[in-house]
Amino acid sequence: MAPALALLLLCQVALYTTVTSKNVCGRPDVADGIEELTLNRVYEVGDQVNLVCERGFLPSTATPRKLTCTDTGGWTPSDLACSPKMCPIPRPLQPLAMGRTEAPFKSVLNYTCDDGYVMQGANESRCSHDGTWSNPPPLCKAVNCPLPKSPRDGRIVFDKPVTGSTTMYGQGWTYECNPRMAPSYERGSCMADGSTTEPPLCREVSCTIPTGIPNGFITFAVMRQHGYKETVKYACNEHYILDGEAEIQCQNSGNWSSKPVCRVPCAVGIKRGRIFYNAKKLWIGDLKPNRVLHGEHVAFYCLNRAERCGYPVASTCNDGTIPIPECFEEPGKVEYTLRAKTLPSEITMCATSPPARPA
Template sequence: MQGTFADLTVKKMVPILALLLLCQGFLCTTVTSKKVCGRPPITDGIDETTLKRVFEVGDEVTLTCERGYLPSTTTSQRITCTATGEWTQSNLACSPKMCPIPRPLQPLAKGRTEAPFRSVLNFTCDDGYVMLGANESKCSHDGTWSNPPPLCKAVNCPLPKPPTEGRIVHDTPVTGNTIMYGQSWTYECNSPKAPTYERGSCKADGTATEPPLCQEVSCRIPAGIPNGFITFAVMRQHGYKEKVKYACNENYILDGDAEVQCQNTGNWSSKPVCRAPCTVGINRGRIFYNAKKLWIADLKPNRVLHREPVVFYCLNKAERCGYPVATTCNDGVLPIPECFEEPGKIEYTLRPKTLPSEIAMCAASPPASPASPANPARAA
């Protein structure tokens, strides 16, 4: 009996459990979720501190600009969460407030006259200057800068000390007990001695150059130069700051300082160079030289000095006109323009009026062609 009762009980419970499970499934599948809206889409400058993550249908939100931004419209912008889960449209745009850039700084700001909210100006001073004020300034929400531009004050140095056996000659007059960064001077020693270095200055770290030593210096007998000579000089050793003068042979041009000086290193300053003249390396044709139009046979002697220009005449074959091309003597070498064509002997002798130098000149010269390196005129 007990066993039979137990079996019956189980059989009756199975339909009841199945019914409960079916009911639970039915309830779960027939409940519909309610539409909601997420956080509204916002652009830069819109205040989002009061916005929730989720809003229900029908909720309204008033959009505003955060501090430091200006709204594009004077009317309030309310948006609504719709039944589709979307927000209504808003015309609000927020632009940052602008801070005027101080006029002295505008060139450094590439010509800009203002900067937007939250911009930062960083200030630095050149070497040898110290900053008085803040090294940065931020554009605030009210359109003003947090700090004014600082001042850059030149570093001061104590007066320099002269060498033991000499003196100091300042480039500019000095007053007081200090000098400013960048000021400089020359050290001089009592004759015949020379300073180990001649120049001093107030340095960026606020210290002045230490004084040099004074020592005896002499330079060797000065050497000659090619195609030149020393004028009015005794051939002996020379002391500090003594000078000799050079000149060039006839038709050679002096390039550099004519006078050289014995330096504190015991060496002479750079000697000049005598630059050679050139010959015009054509046999037939006409040139423009020394303000004259000349047949090459009339250039006597055939010599052009260093750095003097010579004009050749070339033919524009398309327009049948001539045009001038200039070249310059450079230390014995006078390049011939590539466009120049030396006429043949018969053409030069019998039909000289047909040469580029004699026909009508072109209204505009074609682009200059480089001088031919293969046909330079050699030194005279």
């Protein structure tokens, strides 16, 4: 029994050796765009494969490329290349495509409309295998709103003329009330969802007796309560600069709009030295009175020790304060009196100013 079993095992080994010793080729590696569904997993030596492009791709040659399975288990080379077909990008969209005029097969265009516009058509289009888009570009149509309702005891003033029974998205208007009355809010519009602002309430509104401002005064006003949209005007004392709107208005909230501020002039805080002010070079003693208005600029002269030259650094008067640049060194009495020509303001000016630390 044992010899028969040994013979059977030897036959099986011989059979296995005979089958597996024959070289075969696996599925060939192909480039993108080449049809793979028709390829087998295993080929015998001498088998040939015709390579073709997938639908939606163009071959680099008119004749099919053939591959042959060689006895080494490899494939003969092929130079077939498949490029995707192109769809022309609609001209209005080309600026958004960074100058491109075509898109390759399988590309997708997604469309959106701005707020206040409704899309008519498909919001997506795909580049098809035949070089056309699956859907044309949609249209974005502006939302229409019904005409707004006027407030009781008031009316509506449109920003632009309106015709018909509707108005377009973005159209705005102002609500006005009869004399001595104010709307609870003043503005309305046609909104993105196609609705309009509800009309406000008209009610009597008054503002308290206006008060003065530091370093300024009310130019003319009767000291009484004021009604909606009545105004009061302010001015500043001499040498003070008005910052803000000179005229304030009684608002629909019953409060005044913001009052202006009178900004304080500055005194230049050095005793000795020269400055550049109002397009003139002045010794500080010649600045009479020592006063610079809010917002005006003054240049101080600093020394570049490495180059032995002077350079100006500007500073600005801000509500009573004018900072002195850190690089400025005020000369002593002797230097200022006897050696004034050696000061940074009097020596050669630097060709370029070094970066100065902020004043």
